[in-house]
Amino acid sequence: MASIEEVVLLYLLRRHNKNNRNRRTRRWGVRPLNTTRIQDGEFVSLVLPMRQLDEEKHFEYFRMTAETFDHLLDRVVPFIQHPACHRAPVSATERLSATLRYLSTGMSQTALAASYKLGTATVSKIIKEVCLALWAGLEEEVKCPEGAQWEAIRDGFWEKWNYPNCVGAIDGKHVRIKAPANSGSSFFNYKGYFSFVLMAACDAQYRFTFVDVGAFGKESDAGVFSRSKFGAELLQGRLPPLPCAPLPGTEVLTPHVFVADEAFPQKINLMRPYPGSQQLSHDQKVYNYRHSRARRIIENSFGILAARWRIMGKAMECSEDTAEVVTKACIALHNFLAKGDQDLPEENRYIPPGMADRDGAPGEWRRIVEGDTNLTRTRRITAARATQDGMAVREIFKEYFQTDEGRLEWQDQHVRRGTLHNV
Secondary structure, three states, rough: OOOHHHHHHHHHHHHHHHHHHHHHOOOOOHHHOOHHHHOOOOOHHHHHHHHHHHHHHHHHOOOOHHHHHHHHHHHHHHHOOOOOOOOOOHHHHHHHHHHHHHHHHHOOOHHHHHOOOOOOHHHHHHHHHEEEEEEHHHHHHHOOOOOOOHHHOOOOOOOHHOOOOEEEEEEEEEEEEEEOOOOOOOOOOOOEEEEEEEEEEOOOOEEEEEEEEEEEHHHHHOOOHHHHHHHHHHHHOOOOOOOOOEEOOOEEEOOOOOEOOOOOEEEEOOOOOOOOOOOHHHHHHHHHHHHHHHHHHHHHHHHHHHHOOHHHHHEEEEOHHHHHHHHHHHHHHHOOOOOOOHHHOOHHOOOOOOOEEOOOOHHHHHHHOOOOEEEOOOOOOHHHHHHHHHHHHHHHHHHHHOOOOOOOOOHHHHHHHHHHOOO
């Protein structure tokens, strides 16, 4: 009689032989259609000539100039350069080109593979590898503000959006993904589709300063914000790390604050608008208008992100891990390209005039992503309640906006017209 060890060994041998029989035999190392990649693939036939012949098309294709592309390549090439082997590797330049094309158009990986004459599996690996490299290579663009950077953000919100002692606008969005395998209802949100939550804050220039990616979509109304590292530190009073400062033109001290919508709790360092609309006083409506001017920056940041990187405007056909990596790469690219934007000619700006909301006019991003974006707003973020100290701080801002030092000459006109949300 055979021993237990022999029975187990025989079972494993039979299973191994069965798997070998069922395994698809690879017919070729490179698909015949792809053997001419270095002669007529899209990288050779379109991307390289475009650099020399058509700057406008290059910007439309990559969302950046050729000079900026080269600078970006220098930042990520240490992470994606492959050594030569028996077959010529796909160059770092071509890897970055293919990935940027995927992110900017949202095209399928199969279509991208066909145009670049690469295997679909190869393209899938390249996209994830390059997205990881973008997040690592552009780390400086997405790090937490430090020291004088906080003060620069505060000055930007006052100078551009007329909200004093503000150091950021916060919001949360659902990023749509295909149903992850064996995930049950973890990623299924209240809107009726699968997603994970992107929580972020931004400065006055539409650049993201804090990002938290990957919370389950079903958690949208149960403390996503408070469980994120950024949210926990803010709710515990550790952010922002600046002392109280006087409101411009006065000696009245207030804490530095973030602004958010009604989904967030009212805290001493986190302002939300006055709830309701029918029972508000004139001064409260003025506050809500001024609050909205600052808060809408994060909404515009998300909108510009989705308009420039169209992969953010559809359900991502990849694993949830890859979708998170893709989202982080888009955010890193967004910050990288938005930095120094004002120094470029208008036609070469990542955020050109008219892209964001301004003076009551909707931004161009709204037309581009209307009905197509998968960045759906979260509902109530956390169950944390408003504090008396937080409401008292909001009252100080409300009163300041009625003083000569703090009022805007057009604010009453906007309130009378009922355009509280125009910026």
